[in-house]
Structures are given as structure tokens and as C-alpha cells.
Amino acid sequence: MRIETAGNEIKITPEDDFSAKKIFDCGQCFRWNENPDGSYTGVALGRAARVREDRGSVYITGTIEDFETVWSDYFDFGSNYARRRKLCAVDDYMLAASEYGRGIRILNQDRWEALCSFIISQCNNIPRIKKIVETMSSLWGEGTELEGREYRAFPDAERVAALSERELEPLRSGYRAPYILNAARMVSEGRLDLEALSKLEYAEAKRRLMELPGIGEKVANCVVLFSLRMPSAFPIDVWIKKAIAEHYPNGLDTSVFGENAGLAQQYMFYYQRDRK
């Protein structure tokens, strides 16, 4: 992988898979939006950035230091997705799904933001999830600047924990509001230590998350996969259920994917949903 400075951007030339469109559209994150010119702007880990692709290279705003301290890990550049993609192709269906989703990478997201976002995601569609997360950020997030524009980071757990249920009303998050508040309080009071959870076994981390009201199997799996770096998690939502029903009438044992189960899930999800 080659990395060089190019104006106010860093130019990365990966040797494996990278597709901004697929990364931001495979359902794992909610704060990246496409610009008219095809680039994407988003806020993650407290800072805003713009990402674009051109002739096999990826351009990310910021300095080499920003890249090395933040974006390299966020975009999981330490992992080889071409290799992992091939390991996902365990049968004809997965070969097709992984080819279709070529370019997907699993982001290493902020733990609290992921926890909160996936609580919000339950029984909701993506535009509405994005809207609620965006509103939270604009109301209570810290400001961060990019190219002369002001953006808002996702508010930290302490900030949200200080709010009342009434103050959450502008989110229109419905019955999820108490779940959000409870999670914020658990995290800010240190009764739920997400950093510590990331060092536990997958099953134990998931079990602990599911002790919180509003967090079931699916949400917990999303949190451990997308923010606790547990790549064998395999979240099952309605799209994956459909895919399994259609292509694996006898069921699917996700352990065949091993450490790539989460990536396989992303390929299946994107293949199932994007073609609709």
C-alpha cells in the first residue's frame, strides 16, 4: 500500500479491495453521505473527512498524521480484504455475493456511537436511522471543521446521559428513547465498559451487551462486529433471513467462515438488499 500527500488530501493506493460506495452503503454506518461529485463526506471518531476514489487510488482529506492515527484503523487498512473475500467464497452463492460486494471493508467504529446507532436501528429504515443519528449530533455533538464547513461529531455518552427523556423528544426516536438514555448512563457511569468488553470472548461480550434493555441478539452482534472488532460475529436481520431462506433451505452454519463471518454477512446483506 502506497501513501502520499496530495494537497490537502492523502492519497492511498491499496493493494486489496476498497469501494467507498459499498463500504458506506452496506449498512454498517450511518453518517457518510454522497456528494454530487461522487465523493463522500462523513464524521467519525470526532472528525469530519471527505473520501473519494480516482483511478485505483483513495483520497482522504487530512494529513499523514490524521491518516496514521485515525483513518488507517477506521478503514481497517491493516487487513487484506482481497484475501478475506476469497475465503468467503465457500460455494457458488457466496462466490457471487462476494464478487458483487467486492470493495466492502468492515469499519472500526467508535464503540459508543455504534451501540447507540444500532439501538436506534431496530425496527427502523435506514433514512430514519440516519436522520435520528444526525439530529443527535447536530443538537449535542462537538463541532469539527472541514474545508471551511462546520460539522458535528456524535455526542459522547456523558453528554447524552445528562439529558432527560423529554429533551430527547426532538429525535422522534419513539420507544427507543429510554433505551438510549439507559445505555448512555451505563456507559458514562462506567457500569458498561465497552473498551473492556472488547477484550472479552465474543460470547461473553455479546451476553453483557444483551443485559441492557433494548439490546437483543441482532443489535449486540452489530456492536461487537462493527466496534468491538470481533470479526466472527454474524448479525442476522430480515435481509439475511431472506437470503438464508432463499439460498440455504437447510440452514447456514456461519462457522464455516470463521473469522470472516462478519464480512460474509456484509456481502450477503449488500447482495440481497442492493439488487432489490
Place this chain on the structure above:
DNA sequence: AAACAGGCCTAAA
């Protein structure tokens, strides 16, 4: 208008 959307919780077998 009624049903549904990237679930979860509770009650009931």
C-alpha cells in the same frame, strides 16, 4: 388506509 421498516420485550404454551 393499513402495512411495514436492518428488533426487542413480555406473556403464554
Place this chain on the structure above:
DNA sequence: TTTAGGCCTGTT
């Protein structure tokens, strides 16, 4: 252990 119904809200 599995299943049904309700839940806030916005959209179709």
C-alpha cells in the same frame, strides 16, 4: 424454547 402481539414514528 418457541410464538404472537404490541410498541413510537414516518413512509408508502
